[in-house]
Amino acid sequence: MKKRVVVALGHRALGTTLPEQKEAVKHTAKAIAGLVEEGYQVAITHSNAPQVGMIHTAMNEFGKVHQDYTPAPMSVCSAMSQGYIGYDLQNAIREELLNRGIYRTVSTILTQVIVDPYDEAFYTPTKVLGRYMTKEEAEEEKKKGNYVVEEPGKGFRRVVSAPNPVKIVEIDAIKTLIDAGQLVIACGGGGIPVMQLDHRLKGASAVIEKDLAAGKLAEEIDADELIILTSVEKVRINLDTPNESEIGCISVAEAKQYMAEGHFGKHNMLPKFRASVEFIEKREGRIALITSLEKLKDGLRGRTGTIIK
Numbered sequence: 001m002k003k004r005v006v007v008a009l010g011h012r013a014l015g016t017t018l019p020e021q022k023e024a025v026k027h028t029a030k031a032i033a034g035l036v037e038e039g040y041q042v043a044i045t046h047s048n049a050p051q052v053g054m055i056h057t058a059m060n061e062f063g064k065v066h067q068d069y070t071p072a073p074m075s076v077c078s079a080m081s082q083g084y085i086g087y088d089l090q091n092a093i094r095e096e097l098l099n100r101g102i103y104r105t106v107s108t109i110l111t112q113v114i115v116d117p118y119d120e121a122f123y124t125p126t127k128v129l130g131r132y133m134t135k136e137e138a139e140e141e142k143k144k145g146n147y148v149v150e151e152p153g154k155g156f157r158r159v160v161s162a163p164n165p166v167k168i169v170e171i172d173a174i175k176t177l178i179d180a181g182q183l184v185i186a187c188g189g190g191g192i193p194v195m196q197l198d199h200r201l202k203g204a205s206a207v208i209e210k211d212l213a214a215g216k217l218a219e220e221i222d223a224d225e226l227i228i229l230t231s232v233e234k235v236r237i238n239l240d241t242p243n244e245s246e247i248g249c250i251s252v253a254e255a256k257q258y259m260a261e262g263h264f265g266k267h268n269m270l271p272k273f274r275a276s277v278e279f280i281e282k283r284e285g286r287i288a289l290i291t292s293l294e295k296l297k298d299g300l301r302g303r304t305g306t307i308i309k
């Protein structure tokens, strides 16, 4: 039977601006096409923090100049980021597959992810987004009820909540496409965060960690492997200390120990570890691989990367 994998693409796989993205996805598509050639069933998810910040700025700041342009909440900006990224990514993968003589439909599913309105994250927004602002602009944001944080020497930035993903709304559509052997891009940017109010889904002002959503997706489609492609070949412990060292192949128990010891940042490596551990613990035989796009092939063969099993 074909191995089923979820690939979570980080910042490096996408770039930020449109010209950067157009170039980056060509490179990314080669890695994904390589997986397809090797016979993997692939579902893809991706980062969106730089893009959603850019879209949010565009939507909300042009309103000051053009009065007909109404502001868009974060959830709508998340939806736009899925389209903005998915469009280029799906076409780049489709093209790369065709170059290799493989015809396969690649679709982006606009995906909503339910979050808990009482999630602790809503009380303490910590996920940094968007451009740097001046002190005056930051004060304006605060008056609107938004949260900002100062990065010393650089300026102020918006911070939003990063609640846990609870349920993927469009999971049946995603499963149907995967079961049909098609490639799916889903839960982009962690999914559009929504709160369930009876039959209604209401957008939440938040951005879900894409690694946690990738883990949830991997669990829901019963994947065999969770592959998190970031900008480093291996995760490190004791970062920026004389004892810094790379993590190779480890057990879930070791991964948990490193998490408990506080080796990882709340919004970079910790979600990758949390997603991996939760995914692996649910079924025997699963693997999580954290490595760079360039090292994917070697990582799959167990030759490099941080591997948790």
Ligand SMILES: Nc1ncnc2c1ncn2[C@@H]1O[C@H](COP(=O)(O)OP(=O)(O)O)[C@@H](O)[C@H]1O
Residues within 6 Å of the ligand: 009, 010, 011, 012, 047, 229, 230, 231, 232, 234, 235, 236, 237, 239, 263, 264, 265, 267, 268, 269
């Ligand atoms: N413990 C760590 N080991 C390796 N890299 C780390 C660690 N902590 C932070 N980083 C940094 O985190 C970055 C990747 O995080 P991030 O950019 O948030 O992920 P993503 O690739 O998913 O977008 C790397 O570029 C690396 O410099």
Ligand SMILES: NC(=O)OP(=O)(O)O
Residues within 6 Å of the ligand: 010, 011, 046, 047, 048, 049, 050, 189, 190, 207, 208, 209, 210, 211
């Ligand atoms: N949604 C999300 O986690 O995006 P980043 O990976 O860009 O932070």
